[in-house]
Amino acid sequence: MEIFVCKDYDAVSEKAFEVMKDIVANKADAVLGLATGSTPIGLYQNMIKDHKENGTSYAKCQSFNLDEYVGLPRDHRESYYTFMHTNLFSGIDIKEENVHLPYGDTKADCEAYEKAMEHVHVDVQVLGIGANGHIGFNEPGTSFDEETHIVTLTEKTRQDNARFFEGDINQVPTHAITMGIATIMKAKKILLIATGANKADAVAAMIDQAPSTDCPASVLQNHKDVVVILDEEAAAKLNR
Numbered sequence: 001m002e003i004f005v006c007k008d009y010d011a012v013s014e015k016a017f018e019v020m021k022d023i024v025a026n027k028a029d030a031v032l033g034l035a036t037g038s039t040p041i042g043l044y045q046n047m048i049k050d051h052k053e054n055g056t057s058y059a060k061c062q063s064f065n066l067d068e069y070v071g072l073p074r075d076h077r078e079s080y081y082t083f084m085h086t087n088l089f090s091g092i093d094i095k096e097e098n099v100h101l102p103y104g105d106t107k108a109d110c111e112a113y114e115k116a117m118e119h120v121h122v123d124v125q126v127l128g129i130g131a132n133g134h135i136g137f138n139e140p141g142t143s144f145d146e147e148t149h150i151v152t153l154t155e156k157t158r159q160d161n162a163r164f165f166e167g168d169i170n171q172v173p174t175h176a177i178t179m180g181i182a183t184i185m186k187a188k189k190i191l192l193i194a195t196g197a198n199k200a201d202a203v204a205a206m207i208d209q210a211p212s213t214d215c216p217a218s219v220l221q222n223h224k225d226v227v228v229i230l231d232e233e234a235a236a237k238l239n240r
């Protein structure tokens with residue numbers, strides 16, 4: 001793992017953008033694994049700015065998102081489909097037919113997503129991390145061998161995400177469809193970003209403890225090309 005500790009959120013977003021730009025600038029048809037959450041928004045803003053100012057094109061790129069809530073229509077304001085269109089896709093020239101997000105609540109839906117990814121090799125997978133160490137929606141206890149599957153969200157995750165649902169946990173979906181850890185680990189490169197003090201415990205477990213399903217992100221220690229970009233608060237509990 002290559003670990004960078006930056007001053008704050010903006011510096012993390014800038015560093016993450018450098019990694020992304022390096023990939024897209026060298027491979028016009030790059031396959032991007034994308035994530036939702038507050039953390040990657042700054043990265044996405046930098047991508048949009050760079051597209052508008054420097055003409056970096058995503059016209060030949062494909063994207064595959066990590067996860068989606070079960071039970072929200074795609075046009076729901078809090079669906080990850082809406083999030084990605086609002087925060088990234090509407091600001092760059094990626095083609096709608098090249099954009100992929102998992103959707104549905106059946107085994108067949110999960111298999112369909114794996115099938116869609118069958119003939120591509122993700123060049124870079126962007127990841128945030130949950131305060132409980134989840135990646136995508138792979139909650140603690142998830143086997144490292146899982147591919148795309150339906151999950152029951154933990155109370156902790158639903159509480160954390162209630163801020164997007166008027167602070168009301170009852171409005172937060174109870175299930176999600178997510179790439180599994182085995183799916184995520186197939187990416188050529190992983191770019192994990194984390195900011196804020198509420199991520200410090202998860203970040204310490206990811207980096208300093210032996211890989212264990214207790215902290216799903218700790219599996220990344222087994223991947224050969226991982227870049228972790230943290231702000232000082234998220235890095236505060238690291239041993240080194």
Ligand code: GLP
Nearest residue numbers: 036037038039128129130136137
């Ligand atoms: C969400 C997403 C994750 C994301 C995480 C952290 O529930 N499923 O992909 O990384 O939680 O979100 P945030 O960046 O808002 O802290």
